[in-house]
Amino acid sequence: MAKFFNEMTTDGLAHDASAEVREHYREFCGWLQRQSSDTIERKRAEADLTFRRVGITFAVYGDDAGTERLIPFDTIPRIIPAHEWQQLQAGLVQRVQALNMFIHDIYHEQNIIRAGIIPAQQIYQNAQYRPEMQGINVASDIYAHIAGVDIVRAGQGEFYVLEDNLRVPSGVSYMLEDRKMMMRLFPELFARNRIAPVDHYPDLLLDNLRSVAPMGINDPTVVVMTPGMYNSAYFEHAFLAQQMGVELVEGKDLFVSDNTVYMRTTRGPKRVDVIYRRLDDDFLDPLAFRPDSSLGVPGLLSVYRAGRVTLANAIGTGVADDKSIYPYVPDMIKFYLSEQPILNNVPTYQCRKPEDLAYTLAKLPELVVKEVHGAGGYGMLVGPASTREQIEEFRQRLLARPEGYIAQPTLALSACPTYVENGIAPRHIDLRPFVLSGKNIAMVPGGLTRVALQEGSLVVNSSQGGGTKDTWVLER
Numbered sequence: 001m002a003k004f005f006n007e008m009t010t011d012g013l014a015h016d017a018s019a020e021v022r023e024h025y026r027e028f029c030g031w032l033q034r035q036s037s038d039t040i041e042r043k044r045a046e047a048d049l050t051f052r053r054v055g056i057t058f059a060v061y062g063d064d065a066g067t068e069r070l071i072p073f074d075t076i077p078r079i080i081p082a083h084e085w086q087q088l089q090a091g092l093v094q095r096v097q098a099l100n101m102f103i104h105d106i107y108h109e110q111n112i113i114r115a116g117i118i119p120a121q122q123i124y125q126n127a128q129y130r131p132e133m134q135g136i137n138v139a140s141d142i143y144a145h146i147a148g149v150d151i152v153r154a155g156q157g158e159f160y161v162l163e164d165n166l167r168v169p170s171g172v173s174y175m176l177e178d179r180k181m182m183m184r185l186f187p188e189l190f191a192r193n194r195i196a197p198v199d200h201y202p203d204l205l206l207d208n209l210r211s212v213a214p215m216g217i218n219d220p221t222v223v224v225m226t227p228g229m230y231n232s233a234y235f236e237h238a239f240l241a242q243q244m245g246v247e248l249v250e251g252k253d254l255f256v257s258d259n260t261v262y263m264r265t266t267r268g269p270k271r272v273d274v275i276y277r278r279l280d281d282d283f284l285d286p287l288a289f290r291p292d293s294s295l296g297v298p299g300l301l302s303v304y305r306a307g308r309v310t311l312a313n314a315i316g317t318g319v320a321d322d323k324s325i326y327p328y329v330p331d332m333i334k335f336y337l338s339e340q341p342i343l344n345n346v347p348t349y350q351c352r353k354p355e356d357l358a359y360t361l362a363k364l365p366e367l368v369v370k371e372v373h374g375a376g377g378y379g380m381l382v383g384p385a386s387t388r389e390q391i392e393e394f395r396q397r398l399l400a401r402p403e404g405y406i407a408q409p410t411l412a413l414s415a416c417p418t419y420v421e422n423g424i425a426p427r428h429i430d431l432r433p434f435v436l437s438g439k440n441i442a443m444v445p446g447g448l449t450r451v452a453l454q455e456g457s458l459v460v461n462s463s464q465g466g467g468t469k470d471t472w473v474l475e476r
Helices: 024-035 037-053 081-107 121-125 172-185 187-192 200-209 234-244 300-305 324-335 355-362 388-400
Strands: 058-059 068-070 073-080 145-156 158-165 222-226 247-251 255-257 262-263 274-277 311-314 367-371 380-382 405-409 415-420 422-432 434-437 448-451 467-473
Touching: 024 187, 037 068, 037 073, 073 081, 073 172, 073 200, 073 415, 073 448, 081 145, 081 158, 081 434, 158 324, 172 187, 172 200, 172 234, 172 311, 172 415, 172 448, 172 467, 187 262, 200 222, 200 274, 200 434, 222 234, 234 247, 255 300, 262 300, 300 405, 355 388, 355 405, 380 388, 415 448, 415 467
Parallel strands: 073 467, 222 247, 222 274, 274 311
Antiparallel strands: 058 068, 145 158, 145 422, 145 434, 255 262, 367 380, 367 405, 415 422, 422 448, 448 467
16 A cells, blocks of 8 residues: 555555554544544534535536536544744745746836846747737736645655646635634634634735736725626625625626726726726636637726736736746756755656656656646546556647646645544545745645545646645644
């Protein structure tokens, strides 16, 4: 049986009677052992019922069984001690700072290209590169105002960045609702453990968005822009607007006049200064991007160019979170900050390079291969979990279009005890902390822990059957 880092015990296997509980889990484990299975089962049923009533669901496109699903919620938290969080936070702040500097650079001076650190074609031929952004100055030079960085743990417990989500990262509403649910179900746990709060995230987000309003705007109007109720993350869009106390709008609620964005209200037009947009670049402005988009605002790009509205995240940020750019992030940190990266990347083979392609083809059954533009757990091969036929099919894809893929070793992701049908068993997890960039870089202590509920699975995405856990960062 494969070894992996167990978050709760010193045991890296499924069952080991000699395993010791890690110090930061001891209080919780003692409590858990005193709970009857009936009590826990009743609490789990209460959580499911409450989530369903509140409407905490996500849409699954192309799912014939129904468009809405409940994300499974596990009542055993993922606990992170204070010293580990401090290291993670420092590494995340450093990484997001460098990524913002990189995005500014490629749309302005392009120093990193001139220095020969990143090949020009890796940027200019990237599907997420937006030439329309060239030379545009954005407020405070911030492009990725909200970043959701996926962290995994492997080996002896080392943290790795798996990917950077800088376009329209989602999941923060589940982080907040998971915490609310745990406090409702088990208030005694929060009395016994010094758990850092996360419920101030909406306030932090609003302060962050207001801080990057256009020059000269002292009392900015902020809105959340959604593609509409059929979007998979619509619950989150509505939730964040409500929590921040701002309007939730669709493209049809906004219009451009006199190089200004306005919102239609019952009292007449109201100027909009900051748009937290939750739709992709292509759909933002039919005059600039896709002319068939009915989701955007005609003329929005011209207002943005003039510096009279802030978009969060900025247009064109996707070039920095593309999997083909990911291998260069440690070099960005050294180039822009003159620092060594605090958090490591997963070793990555770029299949556009002949030597990396040859290695990938030779080791295909052992590797994870991903499309550079893929997301959500789709368009990837997990070699050890794939059939011979699936591997051979992927081999042909690689040979036909090697530049479209990267490959990485199959990490034995850390696992956390999780309630499954047969009781408690380890399941693999990741972590998505949310980093906010404005006048300052800020984050709440924690993030969204996603768990792969199928035994042996390394795919934690909700669209692939994954669930979520509350994430506790201890204050001592």
